[in-house]
Amino acid sequence: MPSRRHLLVAAALAAAGAQAFAADSRPIRLVVPYPPGGPLDTIARALAERVKDSLGLVVVENRPGAGGNLGADIAARSAPDGHTIVMGAVATHAINPWLYARMPYDPIRDFTPITLVAQVPNVLVMNAQTAARLKIATLADLVAYARRNPGKLNYGSGGNGSAGHLAGEMFEASAGLFIVHIPYAGAAPAQLALLGGQVDFNFDNLAAASANIRSGRLKALAVTTARRSSVMPELPTAIEAGLPGFDISTWFGLFGPAGLPRETTLRLNKAFTDALATPELKARMATLMVEPAPTTPEQFAGFVKSELAKYRQVVKLAGAKID
Template sequence: MGLPSKLLAGLTLLLLPTLASAQDFPAKPIKLIVPFPAGGPNDIIARVIGQRMSEIAKQPVLIDNRGGQGGVLGTDAVAKAPPDGYTIAISSAGALAISPSMEKVAYDTLKDFAPVTLVATVPEMLVVATNVPAKDMKELIALAKAQPGKLNFASSGPGSLPHLAGELFKLTANIDIVHVPYRGAAPAVNDLLGQQVQMTFLDLPVLLPQIKAGSLRPIAVGAPERAPTAPEVPTTAEAGMPGMIIENWYGMVAPAATPPAIIASLHKITTEAMADPTVKEKLAAQGATLVGDTPEHFRGFIDSETRKWTKVIKDAGVVTTK
């Protein structure tokens, strides 16, 4: 039985503003929140893609850097924004999949955001200081087992992806190495160069200049394939650790109640920008691999990553503040 004509007409009138806004989207500038300070990998990726999005959408895409709490504060701003597609974010693995398992945050990732697309992955690279007498993964593990509790690894902070990468390394290799947290990647790299710490996992672009200069020794890259910017470095699988795929990632999200038609428009604009050869070239030089999946696949990916790192946190006995 069909709906009464008056009810059908009323429903149509209610839907018209949403349909019209979706068809006209975007009709004004889009605010793209980057939940980290300017100059880092997240910011570079957002600016390169955002510039091309502006050209495709014929509306400015305005970068809004809102650093704090490892990406949590800026990401939370999107959860609380009007669900109209005009405030979105390119956020990170830490803020979307790790921090909610480590600390009290004001959002539930899968309930408070509408995933748009997984934008890019950036592999974590395991490097050691040049005074460490290990040339490869086998030698490094043997050294750690011969000196339990004596070797240490630096990270960019408690609960960061580099911290959990080190914990996963400990669990996988069954070794005892000590975590030394820093307030960011730069001071961690500085002390590694000064041989105050022995090793670290960090985003490949952060370490690449020191690797090329011979100031740090690469051991393995946590990606399924070798990195084009460091093709001489084996993957963790090639180094005998196939369970250690460790990649940072950056994905676009919008507020949860954003209409599906607007999510579809954002997805189309973003993936078209990512397909641009100039965008690909610029981001490949940063060590980033562009992805561009569907909103549904990205939702499943976030869930999978959350489960993966929650297990590491639990198995390693990492202290949380939840």
């Protein structure tokens, strides 16, 4: 058992580290590896505002490119002093390492996980007129129709290797179906194709699809996460609807460079998880249909490893590659 003297020395060293971090007046650079305006960017800016009292100035810097790899690599190459962090995502840390032939960083070795920030439910949505015409009211109905009519149904996505494409591949494999994939140049064109009846169903972001679900233009069959969404709790999960183990979502969280000191990691974790617990930020996230998901650094590290392993299989199944 450590002596009282050893405990006092350890406490003094931790306090000294925190004071040194606080005494450094440089702002924290929070890299967002995507363009401004999306839910990830909006939440990053809201977090930056909420943590200024505990961490000082946090400057959000959008560095899009290469599917998020450019911004993530900037953080990976930064000094591990707590002054550069990145809002990584399922793409940068779980999908892209298997999708891109050449990666500038290792998603595990080159980063220090700080906390998962949020999960965004995805939803399987059909064109409402198509669903009515084919008498499809549930996910079980869709699976039954697809089994009776292999190759007759199609789904759209934002492109080969996109989250919607990978969800579709996972759906086909889980249910033993053959469905035609139609890639589009982005999520917005894919959604327009669904609304226009050019495709039968999509796996879409719940926030992006919600207005059309509520208006009746889209028929929502199931969310793709293991738990129901707090925003639309009436929607069953794909697991509840008969697809065991089907769990796929969009998520994002904070990482520092590899070698970030433990005390700095914990300080950042506390500041951001405390911010995620505030009523104001919860309300802001609810308007975006984003669900807070704060974790410890260790929980986040384990989550990233499991997601990386899962998407290795999904990307292999899809056969998608970007040179």
